[in-house]
Amino acid sequence: MAAAIKAEGPKLVKKMKGVICYNITDSGSGAGAWTVDLKNGSGSISEGKKKADMTLTVSDDNMIKLVEGKLNPQQAFMGGKIKIKGNMGLAMKMDAINKVLMKYKDAAGADAPAGGDSAPASGIAAVFKSMEAQLASQGKAMVKKVKGVICFNVTGAGKWTVDLKNGNGSIEKDSSKKADMTLTVSEANFMDMISGKLNGQQAFMSGKIKIKGNMGLAMKLTQ
Secondary structure, three states: OHHHHHHHHHHHHHHHOEEEEEEEEOOOOOOOEEEEEEOOOOOEEEEOOOOOOEEEEEEHHHHHHHHHOOOOHHHHHHOOOEEEEEOHHHHOOHHHHHHHHOOOOOOOOOOOEOOOOOOEOOHHHHHHHHHHHHHHHHHHHHHHHHOEEEEEEEEOOEEEEEEEOOOOOEEEEOOOOOOOEEEEEEHHHHHHHHOOOOOHHHHHHOOOEEEEEOHHHHHHOOO
């Protein structure tokens, strides 16, 4: 959503003209509540419950189905799968949000548009765009956990430096920033690592990735 709003926020604000709070229940990932402001400025998204024109309460599973288009918002409401409080008119516009979201896939999507560019980004670039969006809400917590600067040298795709040591974290492509650890990996193995198909430690032991610098950071890659 953060990537979608960054690229098409003004259009969504013009269509929606409202603030929506997504109250996500029974989430093992601790998703909690998120407030999506599609009423002011170019739009924004923030973690937690804030004053909203409409609050949508939904389970983690049904939230994913809504976003993927597998669950119709109106039918879900009538069937009791979602609860809506506030401006019911906004519920009728949910499809406008979902249509935009489908264009901005997560790390598993290889063709997610990057920012406002019309050309699709590579799968690798999409991953780092996704990471960048996560830092907006979880950067401080990640810096506290990782405490290091990691350079991902993805052969054939480029280098991305992920700073999880300073401030709220940051990501830069082709940065000159000194890294505590440099991880060299092929595009295919990088995507397998991100999707959880390839264990970082096992990949290192088998020579699928090369690590230079602080080996302790390699143990934190799963985070």
